[in-house]
Amino acid sequence: DAAKAWNQMAEVRADLERRAEQSDDLGPLNAQLWAFGRDLRGLAPVLEPGWRQSTEKALDGLPYESAADIEAPVLDVLDALVGAVLAPRLGDLSQRPAAEVLFDRAEQATYILADRCRALELASPDDRWLAALRAAEQLDVAASVAAPLFPKTMGRLLAQLEELLDDLRGSALGAMDSDPELDGLSAGQAYQLGLDAERTRSRVRTRRAQFIERWPDRVIAARKALAKAEKKKR
Numbered sequence: 001d002a003a004k005a006w007n008q009m010a011e012v013r014a015d016l017e018r019r020a021e022q023s024d025d026l027g028p029l030n031a032q033l034w035a036f037g038r039d040l041r042g043l044a045p046v047l048e049p050g051w052r053q054s055t056e057k058a059l060d061g062l063p064y065e066s067a068a069d070i071e072a073p074v075l076d077v078l079d080a081l082v083g084a085v086l087a088p089r090l091g092d093l094s095q096r097p098a099a100e101v102l103f104d105r106a107e108q109a110t111y112i113l114a115d116r117c118r119a120l121e122l123a124s125p126d127d128r129w130l131a132a133l134r135a136a137e138q139l140d141v142a143a144s145v146a147a148p149l150f151p152k153t154m155g156r157l158l159a160q161l162e163e164l165l166d167d168l169r170g171s172a173l174g175a176m177d178s179d180p181e182l183d184g185l186s187a188g189q190a191y192q193l194g195l196d197a198e199r200t201r202s203r204v205r206t207r208r209a210q211f212i213e214r215w216p217d218r219v220i221a222a223r224k225a226l227a228k229a230e231k232k233k234r
Helices: 002-022 027-042 049-057 067-086 098-118 126-146 151-172 187-233
Strands: none
Touching: 027 049, 027 067, 027 126, 049 067, 098 126, 098 187, 126 151, 151 187
């Protein structure tokens, strides 16, 4: 209830003050805030847009580097949640069953990812590979939020996504279409920079070729996972 939430806020404030005196190890708290922001994005269809956006804005500074920096965002988030307990901030889709809404969102994200990956070729420009990466990240958010309702099937999908995301990051972030800036460098420096750039291109080409080869099997596995989840949705 609200009183309990307010007590938790007081405990968090005390904890932050203690951290400020003792340590700046904010990794766990940053991770919790990041996960909360991910869940907000995943639940976007059923949350009141204005409330969600203002709550997300409190997390703009992630990751925070000191207890002093993180105190206000944590308290803002807790305050927003207390308000939501008293007056739920739900959107137009909130009347539909949660399992149905969250499954549909994960399914839609899967279709978008499939469309973008199906069109990828070894020579596709970086922006298309980056678009596929962004689609995979969106599916990761949607599947993570749906996981409590479909723990086994979404768990398998998330495990598959972990490897796929790693492959896409290696394939998308290689700047294949750009040449290194050589102005102002010595001949030796220019040679080394060019050599490093070519090695990066070679690694990216290899990762892209491997991704394209693995994609058909990944589609089959994802479809099986979604089919099992859909049966439980009904």
